Amino acid sequence: MTEFAYPWLVADIGGTNARFGLVTEPGGHPCHVAVLPVAEYDDMPAAVADYLAGHAGGLLPAAACFAIAGPVDGDLYHLTNAGWAGSVRDVGIRDITLLNDFEALALSLPHLGKADLVPLGGPAPPGPRPGSVKAVLGPGTGLGVAGLVPAGQGWVPVACEGGHVTPPVVTERETAVVAALRAEGATYLDAEELLSGPGLTRLHHGLALVDGVRADRLPAAEIVTRADADRLCGETLEVFCALLGSFAGNVALTLGARGGVYLGGGVLPRIVARVRASEFRARFEDAPPLGDYLRDIPTSLIVDAQPALTGAAAWLVQRSGRIVR
Numbered sequence: 001m002t003e004f005a006y007p008w009l010v011a012d013i014g015g016t017n018a019r020f021g022l023v024t025e026p027g028g029h030p031c032h033v034a035v036l037p038v039a040e041y042d043d044m045p046a047a048v049a050d051y052l053a054g055h056a057g058g059l060l061p062a063a064a065c066f067a068i069a070g071p072v073d074g075d076l077y078h079l080t081n082a083g084w085a086g087s088v089r090d091v092g093i094r095d096i097t098l099l100n101d102f103e104a105l106a107l108s109l110p111h112l113g114k115a116d117l118v119p120l121g122g123p124a125p126p127g128p129r130p131g132s133v134k135a136v137l138g139p140g141t142g143l144g145v146a147g148l149v150p151a152g153q154g155w156v157p158v159a160c161e162g163g164h165v166t167p168p169v170v171t172e173r174e175t176a177v178v179a180a181l182r183a184e185g186a187t188y189l190d191a192e193e194l195l196s197g198p199g200l201t202r203l204h205h206g207l208a209l210v211d212g213v214r215a216d217r218l219p220a221a222e223i224v225t226r227a228d229a230d231r232l233c234g235e236t237l238e239v240f241c242a243l244l245g246s247f248a249g250n251v252a253l254t255l256g257a258r259g260g261v262y263l264g265g266g267v268l269p270r271i272v273a274r275v276r277a278s279e280f281r282a283r284f285e286d287a288p289p290l291g292d293y294l295r296d297i298p299t300s301l302i303v304d305a306q307p308a309l310t311g312a313a314a315w316l317v318q319r320s321g322r323i324v325r
Contacts, residue, residue: 012101021033137248169243200220243283
């Protein structure tokens, strides 16, 4: 393993914002965090240069780890919802690693404390089997999923495309919503099409179709705002949380995530109370042959502001030989 000089640069780059931070000492958390709007920069190197000039005195870090909201292939990246694409080598940092954003989120899990999590049922993290596989999933612009597998003294993140499995519908009403959306022309629907920010809009519209009522196509933020006063918006969130519970249970069973299932993404921190009061946990456990298995798995919602930066820093710690569990 290589020991890197400090500071290290870590980043969480999405379609809207690029978050940067510095790790300046062993065991240190990312500091000097800044959020830069992606649309204001032509490319990643320009944003990195601006951040380093403003927050690191122009110093070029010896190592970096960037979490990217989009496909990663070695040093190549392409932001799914923005125009940035290319090789991360163009940034000019000698030792730099690219991770998918949910890989970085997974790597943050062992480093999150009680204040960073809201319990959603089951035993307290890490549950009765510490050191077991963990899973993280989350609705945002899309639906991300990743696993975290213990390996020796560290952890290995497992990237996947679990958000594109079939919709986790259970009730007749949920099945009717999917049928109505398909009849209207949505020939392909996967879990992400319902369990994401845009998915909230689609789910709201599908419920209106089933009820035979006219309803404006509302953005996710407006559905959340209107949920207490508008019946259809309120039901949209209820169905959303129930579907999410079934989906999370499927992820737990698929990965054998006995170390806990964690929920991230940009949507859920806005509706924490609704998730806790919903059918999420009941649907999570609703797999009769393995109900006891699922009841022993803790579920938690991540409310830490910058978990992907923590995960990127953890990856550099492992690579540098300074293993922290």
